Amino acid sequence: MSAAEFSLGGLVLLPLLASAAAVLLGGRARGVVGLLTALLICGLCAPVLAQAVAGSVTVLPLGGYEAPLGIRLRADGLSVLFLCLAAAVGTVVSLHAAIMPASTGQRLVSSAGKAHAEQADAGRADSPAVWQSSHPGFWPLWLGCWSGLNAVFVSGDLFNTYVGLELVGLTAVALVALGGRDSWMPALRYLFVAVLGSLLFLVGVGLILAATGTLDMEQAAQQLAETPESHAAAVFALCLMSVGLGLKVALMPMHRWLIPAHAGAPGAVSPLLSALVIKAALFVILRLWLWVMPWGVDPSPAVTALAWMLGGMGALAVILGSVMALRQDRLKPLVAYSTVAQVGYWFLFLPLLLDPEADALEGQPGTTLAEDSVLSGALSGSVALALGHGVAKAGLFLAAGLLKELWGTDEIDSLRGAGRKHPLLIMAMGLCAVGLIGLPVSLGFTGKWHLATSAVAAEHWWIVAVLVLGTLLSAGYLLRAIAPLLLQDAEDPQVEHDAGPQPHEAAAAAESPRRHRLAEVPPFLLGLLTVLTGFLGVGLDALIGVGAPW
CATH class of the missing domain: 1.20.1410 (I/LWEQ domain)
Structure with missing residues (x-):
């Protein structure tokens, strides 16, 4: 196993293991684990980036089993770019969270410490609770989200892409909720949007599996190119998946959830949501439209209409989103x-x-x-x-x-x-x-x-x-x-x-x-x-x- 192949697996597993370890550690230890994990991820990105710059794709069949029976991790040029983005932004934001624990969220704590606990044991419930800065859940959730992001960027099949998207979405919702009582409703709305988008994407994955007999992206693209009769199912799948991912990326007019979620999230969470979380959905859209769909044949009117609709929605977002910002x-x-x-x-x-x-x-x-x-x-x-x-x-x-x-x-x-x-x-x-x-x-x-x-x-x-x-x-x-x-x-x-x-x-x-x-x-x-x-x-x-x- 080469260094790049080893790094490919480590990019997914390391933050996931660190997330589990952070649950068991104390406050300061969590920050230390988070920073060490960020530095190690930057180191793991280096050999994968070097191989991509040399013109080679890094492929790791897990367990030695090739697709369609096995699961392949694959890092091409596009994957490496987004991996490096996550590594750079994730490391700097992690540094900020370690310096400013108050930016990681708020939690309800007893205002009387041990005395309050004794009163509670005695059946008295009149001692107040107060909001305190710094939330212990930030590091486990953020490291879990980072693992999901890397999984999306290196996944070679559609189902594991879905699993990575789910991990990213659920941890992102929980991170928003760390902002305190005012952020709970935006987090709940975000949860509904994330679940709906995931369901549409999963239905599309099932349609492509039924049409091609495989979940591997490269093999699915080859099957769709060789079997024109399966194009109708693929087009329907593309429509469903594009709408689901459009919800996750907050493409106007499916953007109403984003403003309260990003604005109400803690100071160390908002950058992660805007810079990285929505990029996972964008990355999958690029994969679907350019790596999976068979453009060797004339596109159907439905696909042409979908492309123009998404392009028009993009133009609308650029103009109206800017006006609303003003x-x-x-x-x-x-x-x-x-x-x-x-x-x-x-x-x-x-x-x-x-x-x-x-x-x-x-x-x-x-x-x-x-x-x-x-x-x-x-x-x-x-x-x-x-x-x-x-x-x-x-x-x-x-x-x-x-x-x-x-x-x-x-x-x-x-x-x-x-x-x-x-x-x-x-x-x-x-x-x-x-x-x-x-x-x-x-x-x-x-x-x-x-x-x-x-x-x-x-x-x-x-x-x-x-x-x-x-x-x-x-x-x-x-x-x-x-x-x-x-x-x-x-x-x-x-x-x-x-x-x-x-x-x-x-x-x-x-x-x-x-x-x-x-x-x-x-x-x-x-x-x-x-x-x-x-x-x-x-x-x-x-x-x-x-x-x-x-």
């Missing part, structure tokens, strides 16, 4: 609506996929796709936008959550002047905004450039219009979020003024000023990554092509 007066809901808008960009390439004028895929499996084809550029652009969004949005949510913890509010007007006391934090927000707007030297710019040039080549001018309008609107709502933090109160600009509820901040700073200053480092690291990853756009096309069906 209307927010609180920081975390603004960032959450920004996620809705950014999700829309990821679906704009689907109409290009089925456009016969776009030199789309020819023949499946083993399709031939020219290196300079329109589809290749559109896919690279969509993936670059998703990766850039993951890094930048994690940093922005971390900064917003930390401001809320320090100042006791996330109302933008109440945070006026916060930049004077937290310059590193505001700089981090500015760097993240560079990536979300899509300015040069960011993956956001690379993604929009590839998508725009592909749209121009295919004469899909509406995509260019959506990109331009979305960029202007994103600049507007991010300026609305950051600019007040750099300004003094307009009523008395000459007076040294600290905006926001100063007593709350003073009490928090007095508790541990060094810890709060240190907590500004993780958002700043993500801001730097937002800019530095922009230089990786050059080799993105080649890496996505490793193990691709073209």
Whole structure:
């Protein structure tokens, strides 16, 4: 067994074992286990990434049994990109959670300690309980979620992809609920949406199994290409699975659950939900549309209509999501609506996929796709936008959550002047905004450039219009979020003024000023990554092509 194959299994099992161990450990030990696990996962990603850069796909048949009897783990170029995204963001957010345990949630505890316990034993129930920061369930749930994410990214068959999605969804719902009483209803709504999406996806998996006799993605793609009579079942399955995954990724108008869930989650949870959890559903959508479905034949009208519907919903999300973000007066809901808008960009390439004028895929499996084809550029652009969004949005949510913890509010007007006391934090927000707007030297710019040039080549001018309008609107709502933090109160600009509820901040700073200053480092690291990853756009096309069906 090679190092890459060993790492492939470790990426799924290690965080799962660490999650189980964290349940049995005390508070500080949980944080130590979480950080060690994050560092080990980064180390395990290295040999898999090296093999992908060398042009090879890492395949691990569990137990030595090949598909369809056995289960295969498979890491191609697309898998490696999302694994690295999860490793980078997960490690930085884990560092933030270890520095700021208060950002991991709230729990009800006795206000009288041992005396309260004695009163309870005596039958007295009049002792109050109070909400306390730092939740012991964060680390087991987050590490379990990380295991599910890695399982989705390396799964070679549809059923284990479903299992990974379920693990991600259930742990994400529980993580949202750690935010306290106000987050329980958003978590319950999120649970209903996650279960409905999973059911639709599972029905689609059953239809593909019935049509092909296998759950392995490569074998299913080959069977669908060789048996045209099974295309009707595959098309129906694609429709069901796309709707189910659209619910999970919060594609407008299926986005209503996302705003309260992401905005109400604890400070260390919101970045994980926006940067990583919804990416699992996006990853599976890419797998289905490009790796499983047989585009060697003319697509049916139903598939064409579905692609245009999803592309239209994406355009709607970019524009309306940005407008709703502009209307927010609180920081975390603004960032959450920004996620809705950014999700829309990821679906704009689907109409290009089925456009016969776009030199789309020819023949499946083993399709031939020219290196300079329109589809290749559109896919690279969509993936670059998703990766850039993951890094930048994690940093922005971390900064917003930390401001809320320090100042006791996330109302933008109440945070006026916060930049004077937290310059590193505001700089981090500015760097993240560079990536979300899509300015040069960011993956956001690379993604929009590839998508725009592909749209121009295919004469899909509406995509260019959506990109331009979305960029202007994103600049507007991010300026609305950051600019007040750099300004003094307009009523008395000459007076040294600290905006926001100063007593709350003073009490928090007095508790541990060094810890709060240190907590500004993780958002700043993500801001730097937002800019530095922009230089990786050059080799993105080649890496996505490793193990691709073209």
